[in-house]
Amino acid sequence: MTDNTSMTDALLLEGYKRMIKIRRFEQLVESLYTEGRIKGTLHLSVGQEAIGAGVGLALQQSDILLLSHRPDHYIIGRDIPFTEVLTEFIYGTGGQMHFFSTAHGIYGSYSIVGSQLPIATGIALANEYQHTPRGIFCTFGDGTTTEGIFHETMNLAALKSVPIVYLCENNQYAQSTSVKVHSANTALAQKVSAMYGIQSAKIDGNDIMAVYDAVSTAKEYITTEKKPYFIEMATFRHSGHSINDKDQSYKSEGEEYYWEQKDPLKMAQKQLQMRKLLREDTELKIEAEINKEIHVALESLAKDKEAYTKLANSSNE
Numbered sequence: 601m602t603d604n605t606s607m608t609d610a611l612l613l614e615g616y617k618r619m620i621k622i623r624r625f626e627q628l629v630e631s632l633y634t635e636g637r638i639k640g641t642l643h644l645s646v647g648q649e650a651i652g653a654g655v656g657l658a659l660q661q662s663d664i665l666l667l668s669h670r671p672d673h674y675i676i677g678r679d680i681p682f683t684e685v686l687t688e689f690i691y692g693t694g695g696q697m698h699f700f701s702t703a704h705g706i707y708g709s710y711s712i713v714g715s716q717l718p719i720a721t722g723i724a725l726a727n728e729y730q731h732t733p734r735g736i737f738c739t740f741g742d743g744t745t746t747e748g749i750f751h752e753t754m755n756l757a758a759l760k761s762v763p764i765v766y767l768c769e770n771n772q773y774a775q776s777t778s779v780k781v782h783s784a785n786t787a788l789a790q791k792v793s794a795m796y797g798i799q800s801a802k803i804d805g806n807d808i809m810a811v812y813d814a815v816s817t818a819k820e821y822i823t824t825e826k827k828p829y830f831i832e833m834a835t836f837r838h839s840g841h842s843i844n845d846k847d848q849s850y851k852s853e854g855e856e857y858y859w860e861q862k863d864p865l866k867m868a869q870k871q872l873q874m875r876k877l878l879r880e881d882t883e884l885k886i887e888a889e890i891n892k893e894i895h896v897a898l899e900s901l902a903k904d905k906e907a908y909t910k911l912a913n914s915s916n917e
């Protein structure tokens with residue numbers, strides 16, 4: 601772990617705060633799900649917080665993100681208020697896997713694996729024709745790189761020189777299938793460069809500095825070169841594939857231990873300590889702020905519940 605990043609002290613502290621926020625948000629949605637308040641299923645991002653926070657900080661307001669079925673770390677990493685997100689998760693018609701917030705530059709999360717790739721690439725192509733100066737970023741997991749739609753999209757993006765950043769989260773598994781089992785060549789970034797001539801980078805996705813720097817470099821590249829860029833971010837999800845994947849027996853104790861040592865929050869704490877930025881009350885202050893946001897969100901959701909109950913009753917009369 602080195603510190604030759606372009607992240608300032610203020611950004612690193614903000615990044616740490618957002619990472620804690622993501623983890624607390626995931627704990628909150630898990631408990632709301634257990635209480636029966638969130639329907640369907642959930643895909644949580646515990647362990648992948650450095651990616652959500654690093655991307656959120658590297659993007660500008662006008663940049664656009666298209667997300668996979670595992671979107672929470674990017675949504676909270678972009679600092680969208682808990683109230684707005686939970687209102688959609690609980691009362692919305694889309695929920696977690698169809699989350700939209702055009703006001704915050706989220707052009708959807710997508711439940712069909714890989715379906716966000718051609719849509720994001722189309723938006724980036726349209727942007728280019730219309731000379732719209734905004735970056736398009738598309739996220740997906742390692743398993744998605746084995747889908748036909750992934751290869752059709754890479755081919756088109758390279759062929760038409762589409763300025764877009766592909767953010768591949770290699771969290772080692774597609775559901776319960778290891779990347780070593782589902783991919784003939786596990787060097788995902790190298791493979792994309794070799795096959796399609798797309799510029800790529802492989803980074804430590806648990807290191808917020810590495811994520812922030814790589815995404816900033818990629819944004820610069822697509823803006824100046826007008827070509828696609830692919831980033832493979834190595835990480836690990838501590839949570840199950842979905843909320844119902846409790847035992848996770850497909851993971852070995854050894855790999856869980858390895859990634860536990862590389863937990864993104866622990867890594868960020870070390871980085872803050874190296875810069876002497878971590879004070880005794882830093883975490884207390886962050887936690888207090890997050891608890892306040894949770895309180896506001898739960899109060900607002902209770903009011904929404906009254907409104908929804910009234911509406912449901914009146915439509916049944």
Ligand SMILES: Cc1ncc(C[n+]2csc(CCOP(=O)(O)OP(=O)(O)O)c2C)c(N)n1
Nearest residue numbers: 670711712713741742743744771773774775
């Ligand atoms: C086209 C399609 N095939 C299969 C599924 C079922 N499915 C949902 S998530 C998932 C695994 C995706 O793995 P990856 O791309 O690595 O993302 P991760 O879950 O690790 O974030 C699968 C197979 C689906 N939703 N859509």
